[in-house]
Amino acid sequence: MTKPLVLLSAALLLSPPLQAQIIQRQLGEFDFKLGTSASRSMAQGLISPSAIGSFHGGLDFTHPSGWYFGQYAPSMGLTPTSTLQLDNYLGYKHHFDNSLGYEVGLIHYSYPEISGRDRYAMYGGLSLLGSKLGGALNDNPDNRIGTLFADLGQLPLLDVGVTVKLAHHRLGTPYTIGDGRQVDSFNDWSLKLSRSWLGLDLNLIYSNSDLSGGGCAAYAGINSYCDGMLTFKAQRSFF
Incomplete structure (x- = not known):
């Protein structure tokens, strides 16, 4: 399009x-x-x-x-x-x-x-x-990604939606960081809790990866940040 x-x-x-x-x-x-x-x-x-x-x-x-x-x-x-x-x-x-x-x-x-x-x-x-379990394979030669995800639907009593995502990344070319070590693969994941309230879509998301310190220079994954991050997002659709 x-x-x-x-x-x-x-x-x-x-x-x-x-x-x-x-x-x-x-x-x-x-x-x-x-x-x-x-x-x-x-x-x-x-x-x-x-x-x-x-x-x-x-x-x-x-x-x-x-x-x-x-x-x-x-x-x-x-x-x-x-x-x-x-x-x-x-x-x-x-x-x-x-x-x-x-x-x-x-x-x-x-x-x-x-x-x-x-x-x-x-x-x-x-x-x-009511739950969805899935996976994907990405053909990008610079970063081949295998992804697993689970949408567990709404938890009873709390009325909170739960979504989990886990990805394994294999770099086409190993990344050399400052101390001489090379990163050729890494994992990252996220957990999202969601609920609707007064017309708003509320999301609490925890994301992380197994990279840290200088290794984060090699990070290009499913999350916005390499290190552990807790994010709260409120969104209201136009319709």
Whole structure:
């Protein structure tokens, strides 16, 4: 999808008449969604998170056969400090019954304004009794990533959603840090607790990696920071 179409989507998301309204339409045989957060269950656990303060949004098309495709922009590059990023995905989802299903797909991460940074990831997972368990393999030769994630749904009584993500990174070229040691692989992880309150989406996120000190110079993982970090984020959607 071209940048003008993405910016058109952003205009739709931010236009005042659409506030407090979910945009969902039937386009032929496809169910169409336009939103400020990712619509897809498995892909949502793998697309890049939205940068704080960025404009973001996405499109999603679903066919009754189970095939779907869409695009999510974690950053639309509308500010001088942000870069346009597009996460395009194609997948298939099937439910055997209300308690069991599976999903497989492919994600293309692209940066139209920066050459040489495009990469792909294959993903798949199971939906079981309201929980989602999945994984992905990223083909980026500079940093091959295997990711596991679990969306455990809402905890009873507390009404808090729990999401866990763990990734193993293998660098294509070992990184030499200041004391001469080399880093050729590392792990990172995150735990997110989420809850809706008075129209706000509240998220408490703990993230960390097994790198520390000078080794953090080699870090380029799923989290914003190498060291242990506790983040609280409150977000209100326009609709």
